[in-house]
């Protein structure tokens with residue numbers, strides 16, 4: 001169902017007491033169906049050379065109806081092996097930071113990356129790879145339609161904010177506009193915190209800001 005028909009149905013529900021479950025089921029069908037169709041597409045992608053050396057594509061995981069969507073850089077060795085995002089050491093830290101603000105990574109958020117295949121030896125993504133792969137991320141954002149995106153690290157931050165000349169330390173720590181619709185919170189990559197634990201209090205502050213945002217902003221029908 002497209003957004004216009006959905007808002008028409010929501011209007012009818014609101015004013016004529018229409019059956020709520022019908023609307024929600026219709027909505028569920030489209031979000032899950034579209035996300036699965038997109039996943040099928042990614043799982044056979046050959047748009048850049050990264051597919052040749054990967055073990056698994058890492059599409060993303062979590063709740064398709066989440067109000068929060070996290071975006072990392074690219075799969076690492078553990079993610080490549082398991083086909084799931086943020087399952088290695090950085091992922092454990094992310095899971096812990098979420099838990100500390102009362103969020104469960106499977107129930108409350110969706111997690112994806114800018115690149116769906118691992119760059120060899122965890123090197124930085126190339127501009128050509130970001131160009132080839134990012135349309136999938138944009139489609140994930142459109143389908144999931146979260147209230148807020150959280151960019152983990154500079155590749156996600158620059159892509160989602162459209163500001164690539166500003167240091168990460170200046171972009172982080174505030175709720176801003178993304179170029180794709182939802183609000184945006186930029187923070188450090190958990191792997192960078194593991195390398196530089198002195199920044200732990202900053203990432204924790206950013207997560208607290210996320211919590212505050214979720215408590216004070218009313219979700220759009222979620």
Ligand code: URA
Pocket residue numbers: 072073074075076079084085086087088090091113191
């Ligand atoms: N780092 C990322 O950017 N993404 C992952 O999925 C894991 C580590």
Ligand code: SF4
Pocket residue numbers: 042045046047048049050051057115116117129132133
């Ligand atoms: Fe396709 Fe993205 Fe993998 Fe490149 S990194 S092959 S664009 S899924």
